[in-house]
Amino acid sequence: MALLLVIYLVFIIQYAIVLIGIDELVAKVMGVALIVIPMIGAWALFVELRFGFRSEKLAKVLDSENALPVAQALPSGRPAKDGSDFDVYKAEVEADPESWRAWFRLSLAYDASGDRRRARWAARKAIQFSR
Numbered sequence: 001m002a003l004l005l006v007i008y009l010v011f012i013i014q015y016a017i018v019l020i021g022i023d024e025l026v027a028k029v030m031g032v033a034l035i036v037i038p039m040i041g042a043w044a045l046f047v048e049l050r051f052g053f054r055s056e057k058l059a060k061v062l063d064s065e066n067a068l069p070v071a072q073a074l075p076s077g078r079p080a081k082d083g084s085d086f087d088v089y090k091a092e093v094e095a096d097p098e099s100w101r102a103w104f105r106l107s108l109a110y111d112a113s114g115d116r117r118r119a120r121w122a123a124r125k126a127i128q129f130s131r
Helices: 003-018 023-063 084-095 099-111 116-130
Strands: none
Touching: 003 023, 003 084, 023 099, 084 099, 099 116
16 A cells, blocks of 8 residues: 555656646646645655554564563454453553553553554554663
8 A cells, every 4th residue: 555655646746747837827836735745645654654663663572572462352352342451551651651661562452452542652652762
């Protein structure tokens, strides 16, 4: 998908350059807009890919240390959403608030329960403290 987005951005920028070359104000404004919007898309793609690579790096470190949390599963195989793991991981973060390992384990617990917004927030904290 990222490769398709890059191809799309290249075509849009080429079309924007053609529009900027036309001697009408509306075409020039549209050309400039078509340059700015793909740049925002490219920036967003870069940020998401960087987040993914950094998260994966932290997961590999925890995996090599055998420190990844084991998700409690329901009989269907889905992760349990009862919040029992959160108490453990929240306490770990409260005990050492600058530990990237604690923050990353908390993000995995949020992700397992389906709370993606908090999972990404905790993963960003883990990435920040891992530096």
